[in-house]
Structure formats: structure tokens, C-alpha cells
Amino acid sequence: MERKKTSGAGRMILEKRQRSPLLPDFNLFSLIQRNPGTTAIGRSFCLASGLLYQLTALIKDGLNVREGGERVKLHFLGTAAAEGFPAMFCRCEHCMKARQAGGRDIRTRSSVIIDDILKVDFPPDTLHHVLRDGIDLGLVEDLFITHTHLDHLRAEDLAMRLPVYAHGLDHPLRIYGHDAAVRKCREAFGRPDASRIRLSRIVPFQTVDTGTAKVTALPANHDPDETCLLFFIEKDGKRLFYGHDTGLLPEETWAWLEQTTLDAVILDCTNGNLPFTGGHLNIEAVIGIRNRLRDKGVLAKDATVIATHFSHNIGLLYNDLTNIFDPEQILVAYDGMILNV
Ligand SMILES: [Zn+2]
Ligand SMILES: [Zn+2]
Ligand SMILES: [Zn+2]
Numbered sequence: 001m002e003r004k005k006t007s008g009a010g011r012m013i014l015e016k017r018q019r020s021p022l023l024p025d026f027n028l029f030s031l032i033q034r035n036p037g038t039t040a041i042g043r044s045f046c047l048a049s050g051l052l053y054q055l056t057a058l059i060k061d062g063l064n065v066r067e068g069g070e071r072v073k074l075h076f077l078g079t080a081a082a083e084g085f086p087a088m089f090c091r092c093e094h095c096m097k098a099r100q101a102g103g104r105d106i107r108t109r110s111s112v113i114i115d116d117i118l119k120v121d122f123p124p125d126t127l128h129h130v131l132r133d134g135i136d137l138g139l140v141e142d143l144f145i146t147h148t149h150l151d152h153l154r155a156e157d158l159a160m161r162l163p164v165y166a167h168g169l170d171h172p173l174r175i176y177g178h179d180a181a182v183r184k185c186r187e188a189f190g191r192p193d194a195s196r197i198r199l200s201r202i203v204p205f206q207t208v209d210t211g212t213a214k215v216t217a218l219p220a221n222h223d224p225d226e227t228c229l230l231f232f233i234e235k236d237g238k239r240l241f242y243g244h245d246t247g248l249l250p251e252e253t254w255a256w257l258e259q260t261t262l263d264a265v266i267l268d269c270t271n272g273n274l275p276f277t278g279g280h281l282n283i284e285a286v287i288g289i290r291n292r293l294r295d296k297g298v299l300a301k302d303a304t305v306i307a308t309h310f311s312h313n314i315g316l317l318y319n320d321l322t323n324i325f326d327p328e329q330i331l332v333a334y335d336g337m338i339l340n341v
Contacts, residue, residue: 071340072238073115074264077129079333080107081270081280081311082151084125094315104318104334109151110309112242112266118213119143120231120242124154133336138169142210145177146220146245147228148184153177155188162192174198176208176215178227204229205256218253220246222279232260238341239300244268244309247279249289257293263300264341265293266333269307272314273324280309287328304341308333 085107086095098105109123119140130137145153160166161173172195175185182201189197202208204227207216213235220228222245230253231242239262243249246268249257267289270280277285290305299305307321307330316324321332331339 078108
């Protein structure tokens with residue numbers, strides 16, 4: 001597990017599923033071999049301290065150590081717009097560069113999972129996310145759907161939670177979405193047994209108490225043909241705003257947000273530095289929203305603002321984005337990024 005303070009924001013802990021440079025693989029056998037003069041007492045000491053060292057590493061890895069008190073784990077499963085980045089069929093120079101660069105320049109369709117039990121959106125890359133990051137999707141209790149665009153709701157795959165396809169589940173998955181999302185789900189898997197899936201229609205400004213979090217649906221400005229939702233998520237004393245997909249926020253959403261405080265804000269940056277917003281945001285608009293939240297006193301003292309949902313059309317790779325956003329103290333999301341806020 002790699003953990004470091006971020007350079008720009010410098011206030012949350014980043015983790016990646018890698019061996020920590022602070023806790024490297026410890027090979028006791030080779031240590032003793034490299035020291036042939038080691039006495040029996042020395043070897044015992046080595047053995048004891050080595051075991052303690054490995055035990056500490058295992059505990060830290062296993063518990064996903066949270067420093068500085070109660071934190072909420074935000075795990076970014078995908079951070080691309082609908083086509084992926086590199087895009088599925090695209091041969092443009094940006095996609096070519098991203099394919100060559102690999103790592104943080106490989107972006108899949110967007111979703112976030114919070115504390116392993118609350119998920120936002122169910123994109124077509126979900127199986128890939130599960131396999132890539134070792135997610136136990138059977139743990140997820142609540143799934144909130146922002147809207148029905150193909151990169152946010154692959155309803156057919158939710159049927160994989162039904163009998164024959166899934167075993168060993170001990171609770172239902174509760175799914176929440178507006179009417180178009182509910183309709184798409186019904187068409188995909190009908191009305192399954194409530195022990196497996198429970199589907200609820202929600203409307204803007206409705207608050208759902210899941211038992212582990214309170215989630216309020218807020219209007220987006222995205223697709224005029226459906227009621228696209230953004231989510232205000234309150235969990236373990238932390239307040240998060242899941243702000244995509246959307247263009248410039250509706251005033252009614254602003255009015256609601258300005259009554260609260262936020263510890264983390266995730267914003268749509270589909271259009272990068274392209275000179276338009278429409279149903280999505282660009283870099284200028286992300287910074288503008290951050291500034292208004294800050295000026296209105298909505299951002300908590302150590303709040304984290306994160307840009308995500310990037311299109312290949314912007315032609316900006318991860319390093320290009322961090323060069324732009326670091327001075328603004330805005331984080332650039334990447335696939336697999338974990339923040340403890
Ligand atoms: Zn999208
Ligand atoms: Zn492309
Ligand atoms: Zn969309």
C-alpha cells in the first residue's frame with residue numbers, strides 16, 4: 001500500500017494497492033544469509049523483529065489504516081467519460097498517447113465506491129473494476145444511480161446479482177434512481193426477489209437514510225430528457241458532493257448546497273480546456289464552482305475538490321491535468337485512486 005500526502009491539496013491521504021515503500025518486502029531468510037556470522041541470539045532477535053515488522057505491514061494493509069481519526073474511504077473505480085480514455089475505437093493522437101503511457105492515463109467509465117458498501121453508478125466496466133481492484137461487490141448495500149446514460153447504468157449486469165449468477169449473499173442490494181433509471185432496471189431484470197435486489201424511485205431533494213449514510217438527490221444540468229441527479233452524501237460525520245454528470249449547476253442545487261458544508265466535492269471535468277460546458281463542465285467551470293463554494297463558506301477547512309469524468313477529446317493526459325489543477329489545489333482523479341477524507 002502506497003500512502004503519501006498529495007502535493008497540491010496536501011491534506012488527505014492517498015492510497016494505492018501497492019507495496020508501501022515504507023514497508024518493503026522483508027525477506028528474513030536472505031537477511032540471515034547475508035550475515036553468516038549471525039549468532040543464535042541475533043537470529044532469534046531477527047526472527048522476532050522480522051515477524052513483528054511483517055505483522056505490522058499485514059495489519060496496516062488489512063485494515064487500510066486511517067490516520068487522523070474517522071475517515072470515509074472514497075475509491076474511484078472509473079474516471080472517464082462515456083467512450084473511455086483511451087476511447088474504445090479511437091485512433092486519435094490523444095488516445096494513442098494514453099495507450100502508450102498506461103498507468104493513470106488509462107481511464108474507464110465512471111463510478112465511486114464509498115467505504116466498500118455504498119456505490120454510485122454501475123457502468124459497463126464494473127466487472128473490470130472488480131477484477132482490477134479486488135472489489136467485493138457482494139458487500140455493497142446501496143447503489144445510487146445518477147442517470148441512465150450508458151456509461152453510468154449497465155442495468156443488465158445487475159441481474160448478475162440474482163440466483164444462479166451469484167451465491168453467498170446475505171443482504172439485498174438496494175438501488176435508488178429517478179424514474180428513467182428505475183424503468184431501465186425493470187426492463188433489464190424485472191421484479192426480482194427482494195432478498196437480492198430492492199429498487200426504489202427517488203426524486204430531487206429527497207433524502208434516503210440507508211442506515212450507514214444519508215443521501216440527498218439534487219438536480220443536475222445534464223440531459224433535458226431525464227431527471228439526472230447529483231448526490232449529497234453524509235456519512236460518519238463527513239459530507240460529500242457527487243457532482244457529475246452535469247453542466248453549470250442549477251440555482252436550486254446551489255441554494256441547497258449553500259446551506260451546508262462539504263468535506264469532499266467531486267466534479268465533472270469532461271470538457272477539459274475546451275471552450276464550452278453544455279451538459280458537462282470544463283476546467284474553468286470546475287474552478288469557478290470551487291471558488292463559489294469557497295466564497296460562500298460551503299467548503300470545510302480541509303475540504304478536497306476532485307475533478308473527474310474526462311473525455312479523450314480534451315487531449316490532456318494525467319500529468320497535463322495535474323499541471324493545471326495542482327496550483328488550484330484541485331485533485332485529478334485516476335482509476336483506482338483511494339482517498340480517505
Ligand atoms: Zn457520463
Ligand atoms: Zn481519442
Ligand atoms: Zn451522462
